[in-house]
Amino acid sequence: MSTELIRVVSIALAFVALGVPSARAQNDPAKANEAAPPADPPKKDDEGAKEVLERPAPIPDFQLPLLRTQPVRRGAPSFNVQMVDASLLPRDKEGIWVLDYAFKPVRLITTEIPGKGRRLVHYMYYRVVNHTGKPQVFVPQFTLVTDTGKRYEDTVIPQAVPIIEAREDPSVPLLGAVNIMGTIPPSTKEGIDDAVYGVAIWEGVDPKADRFNIYVRGLSDGYQLLPTPDGGKPTVRHKTLRIDFVRRGDDRNLSEREIQLLEPPYEWIYW
Structure with missing residues (x-):
């Protein structure tokens, strides 16, 4: 979950906990000057020895916004775009959903990062289409893991998003x-897909890495429960797309031309 989303939810919870008046009451002086009703005395249990606390106010519903989509002709060829097969696998549970995903191989740009100066970052340009027939919540996680044992999460670099958008397709709004x-x-139109376009960005990827994998979680609600040897709480593994890359070159002169997809380029796993 992003920092901005955590901040919004925290503010909402704080309002509930503190009993902050509604905006309507704040704008009505008569309402604002009314004295608050006295609190009910604490209740007691049957024995009268312990106080029973009142139930807290319910947490307000928090709904994620509806993402803006762009129309794309279904099946139209796109240069340097890798389509991912969203068909269910034999090991998948019946009834799960999977979003359609397409991406371009990882590329490099140099961008200005506040407090750090100009930095070289890796990014993946992608699009997602919902063919499940129902609205689906999309909260993706992009994790890059190198063969040198280092792990990088998708980084919030808003300065880089418009640069990438201008490079890839200025006519399509890009989400970070x-x-x-x-x-x-x-997406229900015949012959047209309603696609959401996004970009994942990684900063400071180890230049000594010759291979790396990108794990994309959030494209499906599929999961597996793996029992632990000691009989404790089982481990949850989520249906995840793993994309495999190789980088042919040294660690001094990094070039995106050296980054290539392996064959096969991807695999659905539980991770």
């Missing part, structure tokens, strides 16, 4: 790590 979280409406 913060505003990509939302609800994807179902």
Whole structure:
């Protein structure tokens, strides 16, 4: 969950806990000056020895925004775009959903990062389409893992998003790590896909890495429960897309031309 989303939820919870008056009451002086009703005395249990606390106010519903989509002709060829097969696997549970995903191989750009100066970052340009027939919540997680044993999460770098958008397709609004979280409406038009376009960005990837994998979680609600040897709480593994890359070159002159997809380029796993 992004920092902005956590901040919004925290504020909402704080309002409930503190009993902050509604905006309507704040705008009505007569309402604002009314004395608050006295609190009910604490109740006692049957024995009269312990106080029973009142139930807290319910947490307000928090709904993710509906993501804006762009029409794309279904099946139209796109240069350097890798389509991912969203068909269910034999090991998948019946009834799970999977979003359609397409991406371009990882590329490099140099961008200005506040407090750090100009930095070289890796990014993946992608699109998601919902063919499940129902609105689906999309809260993706992009994790890059190198063969040198290092792990990197999708980074919030808003300065880089418009640069990438201008490079890839200026006509298509691009969503970054913060505003990509939302609800994807179902794509129901004949011959047209309603696609959401996003970008995942990683900063400071080890230049000595010759291979790396990108794990994309959030494209499906599929999961598996793996029992532990000691009989404790089982481990949850989520249906995840793993994309495999190799980088052919040294660690001094990094070039995106050296980054290539392996064959096969991806695999659905539980991770």
